[in-house]
Amino acid sequence: xxxxxxxxxxxxxxxxxxxxxxxxxxxxxxxxxxxxxxxxxxxxxxxxxxxxxxxxxxxxxxxxxxxxxxxxxxxxxxxxxxxxxxxxxxxxxxxxxxxxxxxxxxxxxxxxxxxxxxxxxxxxxxxxxxxxxxxxxxxxxxxxxxxxxxxxxxxxxxxxxxxxxxxxxxxxxxxxxxxxxxxxxxxxxxxxxxxxxxxxxxxxxxxxxxxxxxxxxxxxxxxxxxxxxxxxxxxxxxxxxxxxxxxxxxxxxxxxxxxxxxxxxxxxxxxxxxxxxxxxxxxxxxxxxxxxxxxxxxxxxxxxxxxxxxxxxxxxxxxxxxxxxxxxxxxxxxxxxxxxxxxxxxxxxxxxxxxxxxxxxxxxxxxxxxxxxxxxxxxxxxxxxxxxxxxxxxxxxxxxxxxxxxxxxxxxxxxxxxxx
Ligand code: PMP
Numbered sequence: 001x002x003x004x005x006x007x008x009x010x011x012x013x014x015x016x017x018x019x020x021x022x023x024x025x026x027x028x029x030x031x032x033x034x035x036x037x038x039x040x041x042x043x044x045x046x047x048x049x050x051x052x053x054x055x056x057x058x059x060x061x062x063x064x065x066x067x068x069x070x071x072x073x074x075x076x077x078x079x080x081x082x083x084x085x086x087x088x089x090x091x092x093x094x095x096x097x098x099x100x101x102x103x104x105x106x107x108x109x110x111x112x113x114x115x116x117x118x119x120x121x122x123x124x125x126x127x128x129x130x131x132x133x134x135x136x137x138x139x140x141x142x143x144x145x146x147x148x149x150x151x152x153x154x155x156x157x158x159x160x161x162x163x164x165x166x167x168x169x170x171x172x173x174x175x176x177x178x179x180x181x182x183x184x185x186x187x188x189x190x191x192x193x194x195x196x197x198x199x200x201x202x203x204x205x206x207x208x209x210x211x212x213x214x215x216x217x218x219x220x221x222x223x224x225x226x227x228x229x230x231x232x233x234x235x236x237x238x239x240x241x242x243x244x245x246x247x248x249x250x251x252x253x254x255x256x257x258x259x260x261x262x263x264x265x266x267x268x269x270x271x272x273x274x275x276x277x278x279x280x281x282x283x284x285x286x287x288x289x290x291x292x293x294x295x296x297x298x299x300x301x302x303x304x305x306x307x308x309x310x311x312x313x314x315x316x317x318x319x320x321x322x323x324x325x326x327x328x329x330x331x332x333x334x335x336x337x338x339x340x341x342x343x344x345x346x347x348x349x350x351x352x353x354x355x356x357x358x359x360x361x362x363x364x365x366x367x368x369x370x371x372x373x374x375x376x377x378x379x380x381x382x383x384x385x386x387x388x389x390x391x392x393x394x395x396x397x398x399x400x401x402x403x404x405x406x407x408x409x410x411x412x413x414x415x416x417x418x419x420x
Pocket of ligand 1: 044107236247
């Protein structure tokens, strides 16, 4: 049994009824699609339930209009729905209100927004940005390049042999020169769940801000910005049952208030003359131009779906599958798993099979209709440190089952025989 009703949940996801194995040149219906899809690539993107698609259809068929500007009824309806989506996100992560929620394209854009709107103005020579060795490129490359522009330095908190942060090293690095600590909450490669509340305390003690990369945590566990005392938090809708093209940046109101806009244009201004302009209230100051309206409405529906299940239960299901997968894969001497033990990780397992390249392995797994990720998972420096150019990652979500993990193990067996 499971903490959640997986069988009922699967009914809401038409794609999970798909078979694969055919010709990829005819998407959705390869001529020889015979094998039931085993979708274990949820850390890359999750599948979308009918309820979310329906909310988008309802918008396009019922009240498609631009927001903020219109007096006519459709525009008002769209505006209300779009604004309520901000309220829903705020409520979901324990923010004060919509002022603290900026819709972005994804986690990456939220990072860049803060790097440019805050970092470009606030960082200079002598300032330090502290990251971790397990950061996703979304934060690693963004702060690295911003440091180059501003003369600030970037330091990385060490990852130990078990895939955890060296908190003594963190304490040493987060010093008086530190202005920003940007840390991934749940690592998309190691599965490590980082103690972001402790890191927030360390950052605040020296007057620095903490930016929590919630791309893998917000979809899979309860996250409350008050509990972890995050100054910024970012996540992507497409990893939590929502559509692509929508993500959110949370920022404490007083910090966002003090920040300059990132993008200029329509919808973010209050008064414009030929000489100057003033800005709209939060969060609209950071949402220039026509936003992703349908996607915001879809994100609202996705959060409703997750909340109906309960994030505690979502987390319990993730942990159950992570531990099961870890235990199954640990049975084999030729499989190296990266990151902490199975009973202490988020819902993903990255590994290598002997000297088989991850791309070759996942290509064989694909023959068995098992969809996993192969590559560096946007953590190239971490993979260099692990001494592996790439890894294969299986990642789980609310609709996955133990049987699907068994199918993964069976497919690996097949690959093992082939490569022997
Ligand atoms: N951070 C982490 C930890 C992630 O897993 C991802 C997605 N792989 C991102 C950031 C970037 O998310 P997006 O591509 O939606 O911007």
